[in-house]
Amino acid sequence: MSIFEAQTPLSRTAAAAAADLIRQAIVDGRVPPGHRLKEEELAQQLGISRTPVREALLVLQSEGLVEAAPNRGATVRAYDTADLEEMYELRALLEGHAAGRAASRVTPDQLAQLRESCTRFEGLLDGGDVQALVLENAVFHETILEATSSERLRAMVRQVIALPLVYKSYVWYSPAQASASYHCHLQLVKALERGDAQRAELVMREHVYEARDVLVAHVGASAAPDAGDAT
Structure with a gap:
């Protein structure tokens, strides 16, 4: 099942649009803290290649919403x-x-x-x-x-x-x-x-x-x- 609600066309650059959609899914709680964000799954759900998804996750990492760990990939960041x-x-x-x-x-x-x-x-x-x-x-x-x-x-x-x-x-x-x-x-x-x-x-x-x-x-x-x- 896709974590994204009714999806609008990716009218801007694919990476920027993907970052917006993933960010909104995190803020809305559709992907909770600690949830693993798999590039391949996200690419399939968004209908784009993995490269813009990877770029989008880097943007969200810089914002503090996502963190990356060796051998685990990206996850929604959890805070104490x-x-x-x-x-x-x-x-x-x-x-x-x-x-x-x-x-x-x-x-x-x-x-x-x-x-x-x-x-x-x-x-x-x-x-x-x-x-x-x-x-x-x-x-x-x-x-x-x-x-x-x-x-x-x-x-x-x-x-x-x-x-x-x-x-x-x-x-x-x-x-x-x-x-x-x-x-x-x-x-x-x-x-x-x-x-x-x-x-x-x-x-x-x-x-x-x-x-x-x-x-x-x-x-x-x-x-x-x-x-x-x-x-």
């Missing part, structure tokens, strides 16, 4: 709690800086987009549609990144955001935690409206650390000796 805590420290620094930078650059249109995102997020709190909440959360954070007017910063933040999705951190959010996330978004919008860079940075860091605590607690529990096959 110490790794994840470090990634979240980096994310807090980068996204905190991004929020502070956005405070002096955000446009009226972007502020309107952020307010609309908060409204949609609130409407999803009681619906049980976790995936929709994740997508709306991504819209909110991406809008703030756009407001920084820094492609370099956006690229760096995206690298440290991908891993929580791989580990599906959002699955473990309780209704209370989702509500707390919503209120953080409201506070961020207010800080950005006032152009308060210091407040925006502080709220964003706290927001990221709360997400870290949820993920690390559950990854640590699943790795415990009595967790059975949870890993």
Whole structure:
């Protein structure tokens, strides 16, 4: 069975398109941490040769999503709690800086987009549609990144955001935690409206650390000796 959903034509270079498709399969959880990525199987599923698949895996290796080991080939990289805590420290620094930078650059249109995102997020709190909440959360954070007017910063933040999705951190959010996330978004919008860079940075860091605590607690529990096959 293919790990890829309805596949679109590979309109760009085969290697770049393959990297996008494999990356999405990893982030969506269709290939979990520790899963072996066989070049021949991937090539067959994508309908391309092994060479662009090999190039795609090298790209994903440079992003930290894939690792290669002698005599084993490429696997989806698995992280322990110490790794994840470090990634979240980096994310807090980068996204905190991004929020502070956005405070002096955000446009009226972007502020309107952020307010609309908060409204949609609130409407999803009681619906049980976790995936929709994740997508709306991504819209909110991406809008703030756009407001920084820094492609370099956006690229760096995206690298440290991908891993929580791989580990599906959002699955473990309780209704209370989702509500707390919503209120953080409201506070961020207010800080950005006032152009308060210091407040925006502080709220964003706290927001990221709360997400870290949820993920690390559950990854640590699943790795415990009595967790059975949870890993």
